[in-house]
Amino acid sequence: MLFPDFLMEVKMRKKTLDEINEKIKEGKAVVLTAEEMTRLVKEKGAEEAFKQVDVVTTATFGAMCSSGVFINFGHSDPPIKMTRVWLNDVPAYTGLAAVDAYLGATEPSEKFNFQYGGAQVIEDLVRRKPVVLRAEAYGTDCYPRKSITTIITINDLNQAIMVNPRNAYQKYSAATNSGPTTLFTYMGKLLPEMANVTFSGAGELSPLMNDPDYETIGLGTRIFLAGAEGYIIGHGTQHSPENGFATLMVKGNLKEMSPEFLRAAVFKGYGCTLYLGLGIPIPVLNPGIARKTGISDEEIFTSLVDYSYPTRNRPVLKKVSYAELKSGWVEVNGKKIKSSPLSSLFMAKKIARLLKEKIIRGEFSLTLPVERLPEKSTVKTLEIREATVEQFKEEKREVPENVKMFRDDSRCFHCGYCLSLCPNGVFVKTDQWEIKAQTERCTGCGLCLEACPAGAIKVRR
Numbered sequence: 522m523l524f525p526d527f528l529m530e531v532k533m534r535k536k537t538l539d540e541i542n543e544k545i546k547e548g549k550a551v552v553l554t555a556e557e558m559t560r561l562v563k564e565k566g567a568e569e570a571f572k573q574v575d576v577v578t579t580a581t582f583g584a585m586c587s588s589g590v591f592i593n594f595g596h597s598d599p600p601i602k603m604t605r606v607w608l609n610d611v612p613a614y615t616g617l618a619a620v621d622a623y624l625g626a627t628e629p630s631e632k633f634n635f636q637y638g639g640a641q642v643i644e645d646l647v648r649r650k651p652v653v654l655r656a657e658a659y660g661t662d663c664y665p666r667k668s669i670t671t672i673i674t675i676n677d678l679n680q681a682i683m684v685n686p687r688n689a690y691q692k693y694s695a696a697t698n699s700g701p702t703t704l705f706t707y708m709g710k711l712l713p714e715m716a717n718v719t720f721s722g723a724g725e726l727s728p729l730m731n732d733p734d735y736e737t738i739g740l741g742t743r744i745f746l747a748g749a750e751g752y753i754i755g756h757g758t759q760h761s762p763e764n765g766f767a768t769l770m771v772k773g774n775l776k777e778m779s780p781e782f783l784r785a786a787v788f789k790g791y792g793c794t795l796y797l798g799l800g801i802p803i804p805v806l807n808p809g810i811a812r813k814t815g816i817s818d819e820e821i822f823t824s825l826v827d828y829s830y831p832t833r834n835r836p837v838l839k840k841v842s843y844a845e846l847k848s849g850w851v852e853v854n855g856k857k858i859k860s861s862p863l864s865s866l867f868m869a870k871k872i873a874r875l876l877k878e879k880i881i882r883g884e885f886s887l888t889l890p891v892e893r894l895p896e897k898s899t900v901k902t903l904e905i906r907e908a909t910v911e912q913f914k915e916e917k918r919e920v921p922e923n924v925k926m927f928r929d930d931s932r933c934f935h936c937g938y939c940l941s942l943c944p945n946g947v948f949v950k951t952d953q954w955e956i957k958a959q960t961e962r963c964t965g966c967g968l969c970l971e972a973c974p975a976g977a978i979k980v981r982r
Contacts, residue, residue: 534571534808541575541804542886552576552802552880554873555726555814562815571811576880576887579728579814580745580800580872583721583864584786586707587687587758588795589625590643590775593679594654596620602664603656607631608642610653619664623684626785626795638793640785643683646675647747648780681775683746687757689799691729691767692823695720695841695851697858700829705790709863711828718825718851718860723869724818724843728801729767731814737803738769739890745800745876746771748779753801753890761898765823769894771799782872798868800876804887818844825851833902925981926963932977939969939978 544550551574553561558577562570592613594603602619606612610632613622628639645652651672660667675681697718698704698711705711709719724730732738742753751773760768782798805811823846824837838853845851851860879885926947935956939948947962948969963980970980 536575536804536806538804538806538887538889541806544575545880545883545886548881548883550575550880552578552877554870554877555579555731556870556873558811558814559725559817562811563817567808567812567815570815571805571808574805574811576877577731577803577805577814578800578873578876578880579723579731579803580726580798580869580876581689581723581728581864582782582798582866582868582872583723583796584707584788584794585685585688585797585799586627586794588643588683588685588797589623589639590646591617591680591682591684592622592624594620594622594656594673595677595679597666597669599666600664601656601658601666601669602661603658603669605657607655608652609637609645610655611637611639611642613639627793629792635789635792636787638785640793640795643775643795644780644783644785646678646681647775647778647783649674649676675776678776682772683751683775683778684754684770684772685757685797686770687759687768688771688797689728689757689769689801690722691727691733691762692724692765692821692843693721694823695825695846695860696828697825697838697851697853698829699827704828705788706828707788707791707794708828709788715853715856715858718846718858719863720823720843720846720860721863722823722843723864723866724821724847725816726866726869726873727821728799728803729769730816730821732801732803732810733762733767733813735767735890735894735896736806736810737889738801739894740892741888741890742801743886743888744771744773745798745802745872745879745885746773746778747783747797747799748781749773749775749777750885751799756894756899759900760895761900762894762896763898767894782868796865798872800872802876802880802885802887804889818842818847825853924960924963925965926958926960926969927979928958928960929977929979932975934975936974938972938974942968942972944968 603615606615606622610630613624615622624639626640630637654673655670658667696708697715699715701713744751753769754772755770757768757770784796786794821843822840825839825841827836846860851858945962949957967980969978
């Protein structure tokens with residue numbers, strides 16, 4: 522009768538997310554911050570921690586340059602198809618629909634250069650401040666307006682959806698400068714002769730350090746994003762888990778975010794960036810997760826890199842733990858160097874506690890990912906090759922001599938737009954909506970010529 526006992530033991534060694542969410546709903550869930558879990562695992566072990574704890578809250582608050590907002594401005598009267606957009610003189614990308622744009626956090630103002638940019642506009646919007654919207658267009662039959670200048674606030678926008686391609690680095694290399702002059706970098710001001718060390722990341726509080734195998738962090742995981750509920754929508758750009766540098770792509774509603782957890786910043790010599798607060802709750806589903814959420818700063822190592830070398834593969838001076846980095850001093854070749862964080866550990870702790878309180882009050886339920894993050898790197902090095910625009914221009918296709926109309930079937934995607942234009946029935950559809958061209962019926966009128974969105978139709982007139 523050992524087999525049923527074994528099954529019972531296995532069952533007892535697992536929890537389900539539904540069970541944990543039910544405990545949250547009933548106000549019975551036991552929730553610890555990642556720092557508290559680290560102490561508990563150290564004192565009682567992972568097995569006991571698993572029995573006692575339902576959820577561990579993780580958090581980070583740091584400069585996340587790869588951030589931005591999709592904005593829908595709504596239509597003016599007469600309407601405009603915005604081809605160039607500025608918000609407080611900061612350009613936004615408009616290669617979308619007529620009144621959609623993407624504002625990147627690091628985009629600099631055309632007027633104030635490095636001192637003001639997309640990050641500052643985003644914070645101004647979140648603070649409900651007025652922002653000057655200026656747009657230009659080339660004018661079309663359906664969008665005749667060619668320019669617009671007006672004042673908006675976030676309440677005037679139809680949507681303001683934060684979509685960040687790369688947030689929440691698992692950890693980040695520390696930086697120093699052995700050269701003779703001060704360097705101004707995205708790792709802050711690096712004094713000469715290795716007079717200081719800077720680092721980023723929250724160490725044992727870092728979300729991806731607490732779930733390195735992505736059991737609970739992945740596509741569809743609900744998160745705390747700058748004061749609002751958000752979601753992970755995939756792995757981030759430069760995702761490199763083999764090297765301990767996993768990243769997340771996330772989204773959330775900017776209209777619900779708080780300026781307490783979203784701050785614009787400027788690094789001298791580098792430009793604008795956006796500090797964001799991000800928290801992720803981890804359900805303790807098994808002892809393995811309990812063990813992983815018990816990770817400590819002493820166990821987390823990163824590279825100390827010398828930024829005096831202007832190359833991608835800068836020299837690594839040593840491997841350094843987050844415990845040493847957070848101590849305020851790093852020893853390199855017998856020399857003690859002052860270290861300081863660029864991330865706000867104070868704010869990360871605050872977010873972890875706040876998320877803990879929200880879960881305890883039943884205000885934040887948990888989700889499991891519908892797809893796990895990839896375990897292999899997506900990072901490649903950009904190769905520099907000789908190139909000219911001319912070599913990529915499309916080859917022109919001429920109409921054969923013996924016909925009036927020619928369709929390039931390699932370009933046609935069978936939209937059927939030509940069906941209502943041709944007066945001679947050249948174009949017909951099959952039951953499956955494949956568009957056939959009966960070229961012998963063409964009179965060369967050219968009505969279909971300028972209309973084909975794929976440029977597949979050529980007519981001799």
